[in-house]
Structure formats: structure tokens, C-alpha cells
Amino acid sequence: MFTGIVEELGEVTAVEKLGxxxxxxxxxxxxxxxxxxxxxIAVNGVCLTVVETGDGEFTADVMQETLLRSSLGALxxxxxxxxxxxxxxxxxxxxxxxxxxxxxxxAVVERTPSENWEIVKVSLPAELTRYVVEKGxxxxxxxxxxxxxxxxxxxxxxxxxxxxxxxxLGHKQPGDPVNLEVDVxxxxxxxxxxxxxxxxxxxxxxxx
Numbered sequence: 001m002f003t004g005i006v007e008e009l010g011e012v013t014a015v016e017k018l019g020x021x022x023x024x025x026x027x028x029x030x031x032x033x034x035x036x037x038x039x040x041i042a043v044n045g046v047c048l049t050v051v052e053t054g055d056g057e058f059t060a061d062v063m064q065e066t067l068l069r070s071s072l073g074a075l076x077x078x079x080x081x082x083x084x085x086x087x088x089x090x091x092x093x094x095x096x097x098x099x100x101x102x103x104x105x106x107a108v109v110e111r112t113p114s115e116n117w118e119i120v121k122v123s124l125p126a127e128l129t130r131y132v133v134e135k136g137x138x139x140x141x142x143x144x145x146x147x148x149x150x151x152x153x154x155x156x157x158x159x160x161x162x163x164x165x166x167x168x169l170g171h172k173q174p175g176d177p178v179n180l181e182v183d184v185x186x187x188x189x190x191x192x193x194x195x196x197x198x199x200x201x202x203x204x205x206x207x208x
Contacts (some may be wrong), residue, residue, distance in 0.1 A: 005144060041086075136151050
């Protein structure tokens, strides 16, 4: 489990294509400190399993399912990535509950600079629209953010100088893809309410 508070701006140092999967090597001295085989590290919001570590780098295998559902397939040597280690039990939850399970991808539509921040508009897949609400939380490339405006096929976020400087969101241009993870609590509530609506008066499933 993660919080969406990016710890480090890392870099892809190698990409090995393995048929329908890929092996990435990424540089991240902070997140690899103490990391071992089997540990998890979020890369642009995608939870990956560490295969090897050494010299401030780690490798991770990315399966076809992940490549299809996220923007990791577009990464190449030199690409910058947002890195975060899992939340430690007993630590502060600085962002919101993030699983590292990408729900879909969007794209930067436009950027509107202001004096001390920047408004970024991001396209939103139709199947995720119902989970995104004004002032709610959303994870964009692994960064926990508050939704400013929720439209029918887009949402906007306001980026402070720290986020612009320390994450990949400061460099994303219109057309660039981003990984999206919506609030998992909203998905559970929807599923539970749907199941409840199918039950009869006694609590059993309605036969109709």
C-alpha cells in the first residue's frame, strides 16, 4: 500500500524486451536503500516487484497485463519516473490510500500556468468518470492529488511548486500519457451498494 507521496524522481537506465513482457532497470538511490528481492516499489503509480538491487538501481519485470493497462510500455532509457516505497505500518498517511493498481490511462490535455502554481487538465476514460469528484482524491502517475474540477471526460488538478519540481508532472506536455488510479474506497462502495440492491427483503439474493 502506498500514499501517493513521491519520494524520488528516478530514471530508467535499461529496458529489455522479453516477448510479451519487459524487464526495466531503474535508478533510485533513495527507494533502493534497504530494498531486497521481492519488495514492492511504485513506478509512476504502478506497484512493481523488485527482482534485483545494486548500486542505487533495481530491476523489475513488467508483465503484459501491466503494459496494456498502464503507460509503462512507453518508457525508454532516460525516461524520468516517480518512485515511492510502500507505506510503513505506523507511519503518517500523507496522501490517500493508493494500491499501485492502475485503473486506466489518461493524457495531459492542457497546462495553465499561474503565478505560484499550475492547473493541468487531464483526459479521463469514460469508465472512470463516476469515481472522480470535485475535491476528491486521484493518483496521477503515482502522485496523490486533489481534483479541482471533474468534467464528463476530464478532470483538472492544481500543482504546487514542490510537485512541479520533484515529480514527472512538472515535465508532462499535452498529449503525454499518465497512469490513473481512482479512490479504491469508491469502488468498494459501488460494489457493495450494487450487491445490496440485488438482495431480497430477507437479505437473500432477489430471484428476479
